[in-house]
Amino acid sequence: MEKQHLHKLVESIFTVHADENEIDCEGCGCQIDHLAELVAGGANLRELLPAVEAHLRCCTDCREEFEALVAIIRSQNTESPLA
Numbered sequence: 001m002e003k004q005h006l007h008k009l010v011e012s013i014f015t016v017h018a019d020e021n022e023i024d025c026e027g028c029g030c031q032i033d034h035l036a037e038l039v040a041g042g043a044n045l046r047e048l049l050p051a052v053e054a055h056l057r058c059c060t061d062c063r064e065e066f067e068a069l070v071a072i073i074r075s076q077n078t079e080s081p082l083a
C-alpha cells in the first residue's frame with residue numbers, strides 16, 4: 001500500500017516537472033554551445049527555446065557561460081582589420 005502511494009507521488013512530481021517545461025543546469029549545458037552559435041548569428045532565444053531563456057534568466061552560472069560563449073563566437077565571426 002505504502003509503496004504504491006510513494007510511486008504515485010513520484011509519478012506526480014515528474015509529471016508536474018514535465019508540464020512546467022523547466023530545464024536544469026545539466027539540460028541547459030547540453031544545448032548551450034549550439035544555442036550560443038544561433039544567438040551569435042542573430043537568433044532570438046526567447047522565441048527559439050523559452051525554457052532555456054527562462055533558465056538563463058534565473059541561473060547566473062549558466063547565463064555567464066552562455067554570454068561568454070556568445071561573445072567568443074561573435075569575436076570569431078567578426079574579422080578584425082588588424083588581424
Ligand SMILES: [Zn+2]
Nearest residue numbers: 024025059062
Ligand atoms: Zn543553470
